Amino acid sequence: MAAKTTGPGFSAEEKAAMKQRAAELKAEAKAAKGAEKAAAELKAAEDAIAAMSPNDKAIAQAIHEIVLANTDLRPKTWYGFPSYARDGQLICFYQPGDKFGTRYGSLGFDANAQLDDGNMWPAAYAILKVGAAEKKAITALVKKAAGQG
Numbered sequence: 001m002a003a004k005t006t007g008p009g010f011s012a013e014e015k016a017a018m019k020q021r022a023a024e025l026k027a028e029a030k031a032a033k034g035a036e037k038a039a040a041e042l043k044a045a046e047d048a049i050a051a052m053s054p055n056d057k058a059i060a061q062a063i064h065e066i067v068l069a070n071t072d073l074r075p076k077t078w079y080g081f082p083s084y085a086r087d088g089q090l091i092c093f094y095q096p097g098d099k100f101g102t103r104y105g106s107l108g109f110d111a112n113a114q115l116d117d118g119n120m121w122p123a124a125y126a127i128l129k130v131g132a133a134e135k136k137a138i139t140a141l142v143k144k145a146a147g148q149g
Contacts, residue, residue: 113145
């Protein structure tokens, strides 16, 4: 199912994502610093994963585990997506397919990711499921994006 629009402008799903981002920014402004902030951001990312449909949840959980085990990136949310950052700078995120009614979720990379490869490179990857080959590819991507691979 595709995102619904009632004419020109943002879909209901896009408007909801913008409201989520505004709430995240408000929470970040009020958040404690240091370990308390890190714990709150981890919980927010894990809560976002827990709220997903079963397939998106399995993919997001696999990405979450890979990122935490292989990089120094910290989990947080970004537009309601489980995301990973360093020093407040977004590096990568998982956009669940169900959120916008697409047939697949995607692992996306922000401009801060160190994936540059000449004049053109992928900034997002469609994911239908995560098996051994995908785990290996995701591990290599997130390590490279974090400058650790």
